[in-house]
Each structure stands twice: as structure tokens, then as C-alpha cells.
Amino acid sequence: MTKEIVFVTGNANKLKEVQMLMSQVDLKLTNEALDLEELQETSLETIATAKLEQAVKLLGKGTPVFVEDTALTFDEFNGLPGAYIKWFLKSMGLEKIVKMLEPFENKSAEAITTIAYADEQGAFHVFQGITKGKIVTSRGPTDFGWDSIFEPLESNGLTYAEMDKQSKNQISHRGKAFQKFSSFLMENN
Ligand SMILES: O=c1[nH]c(=O)c2ncn([C@@H]3O[C@H](COP(=O)(O)OP(=O)(O)OP(=O)(O)O)[C@@H](O)[C@H]3O)c2[nH]1
Ligand SMILES: [Mg+2]
Numbered sequence: 001m002t003k004e005i006v007f008v009t010g011n012a013n014k015l016k017e018v019q020m021l022m023s024q025v026d027l028k029l030t031n032e033a034l035d036l037e038e039l040q041e042t043s044l045e046t047i048a049t050a051k052l053e054q055a056v057k058l059l060g061k062g063t064p065v066f067v068e069d070t071a072l073t074f075d076e077f078n079g080l081p082g083a084y085i086k087w088f089l090k091s092m093g094l095e096k097i098v099k100m101l102e103p104f105e106n107k108s109a110e111a112i113t114t115i116a117y118a119d120e121q122g123a124f125h126v127f128q129g130i131t132k133g134k135i136v137t138s139r140g141p142t143d144f145g146w147d148s149i150f151e152p153l154e155s156n157g158l159t160y161a162e163m164d165k166q167s168k169n170q171i172s173h174r175g176k177a178f179q180k181f182s183s184f185l186m187e188n189n
Contacts, residue, residue, distance in 0.1 A: 003189065004028045006065040008055040010035035013144040014068065014174070021169055021178040025185050034058065036067065038083070044071055044114040045126055047083050052116035052124060066117040066181070070173065072146055074135065075108040076101060085146060094138050094149055107134040111150055111160075111173035115181050125184065129176025 005027050009015055015031055022029055036051045051067040059065050072085040081088045081097075088097055101107055115127045133152035140148045140161030147168075148161035154171040155163060169175040 002026060002028050003064065004030060005185075006030050006032055006055075006059060006063060008032045008034055008036060008051075008058070008065060008067050014070070017165065017169060017172075017174055018068075018178065020165065021175060022182055025182045026189065027185065032059070038069070038086075040084075042079065042082060044069060044083060044112060044128070045116075048114040048116035048126065049124060052118055056118050056122070061122050062120055064117070064119055066115055068113050068115045068174070068177065070145075071112045071114070072150065073110045073112065074101065075110075076104045076106040089145060094142065094146065097146070098135060098137055098149055101135055107136070109133055109135050109150060111152070113173040113177040115177050117181065117184075119188075127177050127180040127184065129173045129178070129180065131171060131173040131176065 007015065007018055007029060009031065010033050019029060036054045039047050039050045041047050048067060048069045051069060055065050055067050069083060071082040073079040073082045111131045111133065113129045117125045131152050133150050135149055136151045136159060138148040139159045142148045148159050151157065151159045152171055160168050
């Protein structure tokens with residue numbers, strides 16, 4: 001029987017990418033569209049695990065469930081905004097985020113997705129994907145977070161927003177994290 005697995009996220013753009021990324025795995029992927037509380041923390045693993053604890057409480061033990069938290073870290077700021085990028089985006093917007101780095105030569109950044117998964121036995125597993133790049137003036141559609149200001153090293157000069165979804169998924173932080181997670185699920189199914 002095909003195993004059911006629940007992805008708890010309130011972010012429709014994430015869900016769309018994750019559905020594509022996990023399409024090769026023999027699973028029934030369902031979504032609980034809940035916005036879980038997020039810790040104020042710099043450890044990405046701690047944030048993802050705390051989100052997962054809430055998800056397990058909501059769904060009950062025994063249901064395979066995962067969450068993911070995505071961060072954008074600036075090298076010049078020693079990793080900040082990191083997981084706080086969500087709140088920077090909400091309060092300041094893209095243009096001012098780019099301006100924060102204006103006085104500095106170093107525009108290097110990393111996009112990081114941390115997945116936390118609870119299996120049927122309630123054991124937690126963490127997977128992470130990192131894509132290096134730099135912060136640039138917004139180019140491309142602005143319908144998903146900071147996609148238009150992040151230019152990955154591997155993209156031949158395109159921002160995430162200028163790439164089609166399939167090309168983004170091949171090199172993205174989320175793509176890399178879900179590659180690891182999918183392999184784990186296929187080995188342990
Ligand atoms: O340009 C982007 N490309 C991406 O690939 C991407 N992935 C996430 N984000 C944004 O970065 C913050 C993460 O916060 P986040 O991980 O807590 O997400 P969220 O609160 O929206 O959903 P969730 O926590 O319910 O899953 C939020 O502002 C997201 O919109 C992205 N922006
Ligand atoms: Mg969130």
C-alpha cells in the first residue's frame with residue numbers, strides 16, 4: 001500500500017516545488033496548510049525540529065510528517081538574516097534588503113532548506129540542502145519570497161526568479177535537501 005506522508009506548510013509556493021521534487025517517490029503526499037510557530041533561533045536544525053514537534057502534536061504520533069524551514073544567510077552578516085528573512089521580507093521588502101548590503105563589497109549569500117521528518121515510530125530525521133550565490137538587484141517575477149534577488153553560482157547569471165521551476169529545482173537549496181530526503185525514504189520505505 002502506498003504510504004501517506006504529510007507536509008505541514010502554510011506556503012503554497014513551497015508546496016508546489018515539493019510536490020515536483022517528490023514526484024519520483026512512491027508516496028501519497030498530502031498537505032496541512034498550517035502556519036506553525038517559529039522559534040527565534042539561529043540554529044536552523046533547532047527551528048525545523050521545533051516546528052516538527054508542533055506538527056507531531058497536531059497530527060498525533062504514528063503519522064509520518066515533515067516540515068521544512070528555509071533561510072537566507074548573508075556572509076557579510078555572519079549568517080543573518082538567516083531564518084529571520086521571512087520577517088525582514090514582510091517588514092522591509094526586497095528593495096531594502098538589497099540596500100542593507102550596499103556599503104559592503106561582499107554580497108555572498110546562502111539559501112538553506114532544513115527538512116525535519118518524523119517517521120511512523122516517532123523518530124526524527126533532519127536533511128539539509130545549501131546553495132551558494134549572491135544578492136543582486138531584483139530581476140524576474142516577485143511572486144515567491146526572495147527568488148528575484150538571489151543569483152545562485154550555478155545558474156549562469158540568472159536569479160532563481162528568472163529560471164523555470166525545473167531548472168531551479170535542479171540546483172536549489174530545496175532541491176538538494178529533498179534529494180537527500182527522497183533517497184532516505186526510498187531506502188526505508
Ligand atoms: O525566494 C524564495 N525562494 C525560496 O525557495 C523560498 N523558500 C522560502 N522562501 C521564503 O523565505 C521565508 C522562509 O520562511 P519559512 O521557511 O518559515 O516559510 P513559511 O513560513 O512561508 O512557510 P512554512 O513555515 O509554513 O513552511 C519565507 O518568507 C518564504 O516565503 C523562499 N523565498
Ligand atoms: Mg514559517
